[in-house]
Amino acid sequence: MFTTMEQCTDFIFKLKAVDHKRAPLVMMREVLAYLDNPQNQLKVIHLAGSNGKGSTVNALREMLEGASYKVGAFTSPHLECVNERITINGVQIPDAQFLQYMNAVAHIVETHYNGDYPSFFEVITLIMFQYFAAAHVDFALIETGLGGRLDATNVITPLVSIITTISLEHTAFLGDTYAKIAFEKAGIIKEDVPVIVGVKNEDALAVIRKVAEERHAECRILGEDFKVTTQQQYERMQHFDYENQEVQMQDIVLKMAGLHQVANASLAMTAMLVLQEKGHVKISDTTIRKALQTAQWAGRFEQVANNIVLDGAHNSEGTAALIQTLKDVYPNRNYNFIYAALSDKDHANSIALMDEVANSMAFTQISLPNAMPAEQLAALSQHPQKVYNSDWQQVIDAEIQRKEEADILIITGSLYFIAEARKALLEVVG
Template sequence: MFQKIEQCTDFIFRLKASEYKGEPLQSAHIILNVLGNPEQKTKFIHFAGSNGKGSTLNAVREILMEHGLTVGAFISPHLERANERVTVNKQPISDADFLRIANMLARIIEEKLDGKFPSFFEFMTLIALQYFSEQQLDVALLETGIGGRLDSTNVVTPEVSVITTISLEHTDMLGGTYAEIASEKAGIIKTMKPVVVGVKNTEALAVIKETATNLCASIYTLGEQFYVEKKTGADFDYISNMKIENIELAMVGDHQISNAALAITAANLFLPAMDAQKVKNALQKAKWEGRFEQVRHNIILDGAHNSEGTAALIDTLKKTAPHKKVKFVYAALQDKDHAISIELMDEAATEMHFTEIGLPRAATAEQLFEQSKHANKFCHKNWKQLLDEEMERLADDELFVITGSLYFIAEVRSLFVKRGWIE
């Protein structure tokens, strides 16, 4: 059994692929059954989508907390410590509770699964579900990892499901078309439980609507059952069965307005008697680290890990810093289609810098570099050296935009925290 938290996390971080070869979710159900089905003791709101699910979850959390609710959240990835993935009212699970539940799971795995551990993400999901069942929560918010139908979080029956966006990502696992990927994400929709949808792609939206209809699940789609009206500046109005005017966000970008609208709708379905002013107060506080996060005055961190996210990032840069020259730094995992993202950045950049992170699934700097057609492109094996050298010579009219995998953003952000650049 694990004696120290570092021993525990070092071990579970290595669980990249499941050793348990049973049916999908089978190991989770076996373990949960032994635990007394903790997933049945908590109310949930479940989030899936290619982009925006983390920001939307965070906004829902702020709204519900502003109304006095005790809110659990399971998110990924973490930025510094695995504990950040499991929180209650934004406070991470303690080392003692993490270690206690991890050892509880390890004993069950030894006895019931012949010691064949499930994946890291599934293990973390089980820690979260057990921990939430022990707390006096009003609701827990769950963010899927990949997909939805076979995701380890899909052992719950939520009060509300949320599907933010659909883009062509993880095509080796989820399918090569919008319809196939939408079918996997729509797997979180449950019978007679409402679903909130921000998906714009017509092919994907049709699949989600059909799934909802087949399950007698009420569907609330942005632009159909609820709307946003942009005001001058960054303010917007939210319109549905309730109207909230002049909402200001802590997050910038049109995509964040969409995320906020999804969050208001999901929160309102869970808590019908919402106060408009409390919603506005909450959204002014709803910041999400690593998503268009400004460091100093000329460095932006943004986990734009697919083409849809990259397009939103570039659109936000054009609107917030139209006269700045942009230098991109990009590192990513192999299981993504980088070509479109790199093409979009090539068009917007004055310089392109490619680097890599020390993960087994990481794309090499050379692999990314070769996909760029930019006249001023550079390849770096050591991202820390790259940042030190390039930030030293950054001009006043330039922006340094660090983007790609959220795992890369987490590592960079951790370095900036140590340097005192981020509190």
């Protein structure tokens, strides 16, 4: 039995999927059956995608809460503590409930599986399903962890599915082409369940359309079935227009910066409108507008004091979106980048994109076993003004000291790095 969060998290953080060779999802379904299938009690919006899941979830949560619903949200990764991944109306799961539901899982694993635990993400997913069901949430917004088809969350039948974007990431697990990765993400599409799609790559879209057709799932695609237009970016907000076949909304104010965030907002809007069409929710245009005006997501183009931007751009698609947002929000400025990342990504493309626009590049690393060494990251950069240092705190301090008043300092890469940097910066700037 786990009696403290420290004891519990020390244990679950060591659980890795590669240590368990069971058939995918078999143990998830078995353990859930022992728990009386809490996942079947939930009304779910299920999200997959390479980028944008967290921002889309946050917009959905703001909309549903604004319409007076009780909303569970399951997101990853966390920035400071694991409880962040499981929230109800924005409030993290209390330690007592986390331990209660973890111990329920532990009892089953010790009794029926000789203590052979599933992965960290599977354990967290099992805790989440129990917590949301016991709390009788009106809706559960559930992100996949990796892929979709074989993801631990893919044991539910949602009211609507959302696929945000497709990038070439986690290729060792998901495949090395857009089509292969799209097939894995499209695994969340269920029979007769509408799917909202923000994917642009044509190879990926072709796969998603095919899966949706085979499963008789109505497929609504950004740029075809619904559109965003006349986007105007300001320093602390942006405006856009939205339309689909039945609805037009002009001059929507969005707090989050970047055209990619307009796309994420439009996915959330379309999901809400589909749920309303199907009779699952009642929500007004005013509530939707108010939600988007206030929704924000830590570590996603988060602007902190003195022209410092935190952004968890962890793949080349995210980096391209970050750079475009910088140009829109802070045109004609010097961009000084600090970058740290894990070793499971294609860093060369991301670094090349930053090299093109950077005034300077600084590389560092975080103390995780799979962190990419700062020296190896720096070797991928062709920038004439590049430095590297394995101590990320020293790098940040040095870059803050040398930046000019009008320069923009961008701290980017792995969200685990963003979490560490964010905590340190907020302690200083408040």
